[in-house]
Amino acid sequence: AQSVTQPDIHITVSEGASLELRCNYSYGATPYLFWYVQSPGQGLQLLLKYFSGDTLVQGIKGFEAEFKRSQSSFNLRKPSVHWSDAAEYFCAVGAEGGGADGLTFGKGTHLIIQP
């Protein structure tokens, strides 16, 4: 069975500081890995995805993520956060479009930005 663990429920970061959100996954085959962002009252927006190739993936809004197979991790990073980055972040695993089993999401990390 596939699963995703996001160990941090809340993270507080000062504006301009760097950010790392953790994600660990379990998946039987070679997974697609995703990071989504959700602002209040909104749906999910895809930040980036990984399937194969370079283990450092660039996404939108200045985010990047690194896939580490040996650690079953796919951590999200940003060098300098902006107040507009405050949101809920979800890591997910599954097939490209979800497939017959759908995407499996973690419980999310709530990012708070301090001025």
Added chain:
Amino acid sequence: ETGVTQSPTHLIKTRGQQVTLRCSSQSGHNTVSWYQQALGQGPQFIFQYYREEENGRGNFPPRFSGLQFPNYSSELNVNALELDDSALYLCASSLRLAGTGTEKLFFGSGTQLSVL
């Protein structure tokens, strides 16, 4: 904007009632998935429809059912509502291509269902 629209945005129902949620897919998309997001949780996969047939299902009871129409719009129906059905219901559309799999998901903003 993803081009995926859901209606209504908010809904209040009573335990035991039935509800229908609607989703209009992004133009050109032939696959629709539904997810349930309880408060403080990540989305959970309910089911996926491809060409009007259920293509996969998560761990949800049969009282959760769906339809996909020829124009690829979709409905999620929930019978005999329970208090735990209170959640944000997200619809996501995608394009499935023969031989190459399914492209990425585009999510709507969801329908917030409250069951009293």
